[in-house]
Amino acid sequence: MPDINWSQQLLNGLFAGSAYALFAVGYTLIFGVLDILNLAHQAIYMLGAFCALVLVTGNVAGLGPLPGGMQLPFWLATLLAMLVAGLLGILLDRLAFAPLRKRPDTHFSGMISSIAVALIFEALATWLFLPQRSQFPAGTIRPGAVTLGQGALSYSRVLVIVAALVLVVLLTVLLRFTKLGKAIRAVAENPKAARLLGINVEAIYSFSFFLSSALGGAAGIFYGLAVSRLDPTMGRSVELKGLAVIILGGMGSVPGAVLGGYLLGLTEVLSVALTNTSNYRDAIAFVLLFLILVLRPSGLLGARRVREA
Amino acid sequence: MLEVTDLRVAYGQIEAVKGVSFRVPEGSIVTLVGANGAGKTTTLAAISGLLRPRAGAITFDGRELTRLGTHTITRLGVVQVPEGRDILATMTILENLELGAYGRRDRDAVRRDIARMLERFPILGQRRGLAAGSLSGGEQQMLAIARGLMARPKVFLLDEPSMGLAPQLVREVFRIVAELRAEGQTILLVEQNARKALAISDYAYVMESGRITLEGRGADLLTNDAMVSAYLGGIVIDAPPVVDPGPT
Numbered sequence A: 001m002p003d004i005n006w007s008q009q010l011l012n013g014l015f016a017g018s019a020y021a022l023f024a025v026g027y028t029l030i031f032g033v034l035d036i037l038n039l040a041h042q043a044i045y046m047l048g049a050f051c052a053l054v055l056v057t058g059n060v061a062g063l064g065p066l067p068g069g070m071q072l073p074f075w076l077a078t079l080l081a082m083l084v085a086g087l088l089g090i091l092l093d094r095l096a097f098a099p100l101r102k103r104p105d106t107h108f109s110g111m112i113s114s115i116a117v118a119l120i121f122e123a124l125a126t127w128l129f130l131p132q133r134s135q136f137p138a139g140t141i142r143p144g145a146v147t148l149g150q151g152a153l154s155y156s157r158v159l160v161i162v163a164a165l166v167l168v169v170l171l172t173v174l175l176r177f178t179k180l181g182k183a184i185r186a187v188a189e190n191p192k193a194a195r196l197l198g199i200n201v202e203a204i205y206s207f208s209f210f211l212s213s214a215l216g217g218a219a220g221i222f223y224g225l226a227v228s229r230l231d232p233t234m235g236r237s238v239e240l241k242g243l244a245v246i247i248l249g250g251m252g253s254v255p256g257a258v259l260g261g262y263l264l265g266l267t268e269v270l271s272v273a274l275t276n277t278s279n280y281r282d283a284i285a286f287v288l289l290f291l292i293l294v295l296r297p298s299g300l301l302g303a304r305r306v307r308e309a
Numbered sequence B: 001m002l003e004v005t006d007l008r009v010a011y012g013q014i015e016a017v018k019g020v021s022f023r024v025p026e027g028s029i030v031t032l033v034g035a036n037g038a039g040k041t042t043t044l045a046a047i048s049g050l051l052r053p054r055a056g057a058i059t060f061d062g063r064e065l066t067r068l069g070t071h072t073i074t075r076l077g078v079v080q081v082p083e084g085r086d087i088l089a090t091m092t093i094l095e096n097l098e099l100g101a102y103g104r105r106d107r108d109a110v111r112r113d114i115a116r117m118l119e120r121f122p123i124l125g126q127r128r129g130l131a132a133g134s135l136s137g138g139e140q141q142m143l144a145i146a147r148g149l150m151a152r153p154k155v156f157l158l159d160e161p162s163m164g165l166a167p168q169l170v171r172e173v174f175r176i177v178a179e180l181r182a183e184g185q186t187i188l189l190v191e192q193n194a195r196k197a198l199a200i201s202d203y204a205y206v207m208e209s210g211r212i213t214l215e216g217r218g219a220d221l222l223t224n225d226a227m228v229s230a231y232l233g234g235i236v237i238d239a240p241p242v243v244d245p246g247p248t
Ligand SMILES: Nc1ncnc2c1ncn2[C@@H]1O[C@H](COP(=O)(O)OP(=O)(O)O)[C@@H](O)[C@H]1O
Pocket: B011, B016, B034, B035, B036, B037, B038, B039, B040, B041, B042, B043
């Protein structure tokens, strides 16, 4: 049995879990509202990160400095990049999903066309930002670390945890208590009923894509900053994990995605700590996923969302 | 105020509504009766913009509805409580009522209307914080009607509000509809329970395989020979009904 630094493992697990949760809440939101799997969520995540990088450095790797050479503080760049990611989400919906909405095979065809859009976004990113790794410049945020017992976590990683908490709370408040949030839940449950109540369902779809993609963009920005690594395929590694997380939590459930995210993050970290190697990390995590699904086929909090037909 | 002219609606190649015309004057209850599959629900779906008609006109206060989206039609005041109720089961009773007023901007009046609904339908008042899915069928129907009223409908479309309910709840539903009429609410009612519907209607149309085959004042149809033999079970009108036709 290796000598384990438990507080360090806890911090690592919270960091990984927060990153997964932040990616997954937007992913599961679109499934909850539209019953579709948006396989371009990972590409929005990547473009959000690059967008913030461009605003911070005032430079596009493949094209050169922006005219005017403006460089924004990280927090402002993050807000603007989330806005851009959100708008890209609306564009994605118009391109990949809206034209297929009335087709009987819309779930499947939309999945395929979202893969196409993801590839287009990746190609665009490769052209604009070059295929190699980029990173936020040193000093983007204050260097340093938070310590907890024997453990320490850099500020940039703590920021992922804080951002996930803040954004998930904001999203939950929006969905629970605002008129817009109630309309989103109504559309998620029964689009025909929502229409008859006077809700513009197409507008709610657009707004859901905006929200989901702004959150996805934020996930990419904070994770990219924390691990100092941005590249045009960075979304691919999180995509499958994100899918596992939302299945684990219950497809369409926002609290489920948060729970699933932390469960996956902590399991991964724990498996590395216990086996002293990362070779079995994914295997252990997915065996856990499998076991939970055997016991609860609709996921941890997904009781109501077993697909009818 | 609501006028449907030569309406045709099809599902693919199959025409379910084959040239239907009727009017719902302000302040009256007009009923569409007819057997299962006659095309009543399809007609209401076309009025609410859920289905695009193949031909014909639907005007409300002189305004053509056939090109408008469902949410716009609802906001104009043509409000439908659909067959099967479509309450939002995972949301609370209060949230369902709030969403009924989705298109309204007068927040204070909405709050007052909610209070009034909870009073008018005491069963909803007692359970306002619970998920609407926990209500019984009859209670869900009350919620669906209350939610529809929250939009302050100018024309209230009710599709088989008594469907699937136990006899005393059927009576309760008809009592509420009659009450609304007394308050001056304009209503287009769709019912299979022809006897009870005709009794509270100002005017009624009988639909049969996509066409209107008979029309007249509610009271007149109750004693119409063709009507009695086809839809009223051949029972003389002033004898007590033997059984409620009820759900199948
Ligand atoms: N979604 C649908 N697709 C195809 N045919 C339908 C659909 N809904 C109803 N129909 C058909 O249209 C006709 C009218 O149905 P409907 O309007 O529901 O009648 P009613 O409400 O009077 O019982 C029926 O023959 C029914 O089978």
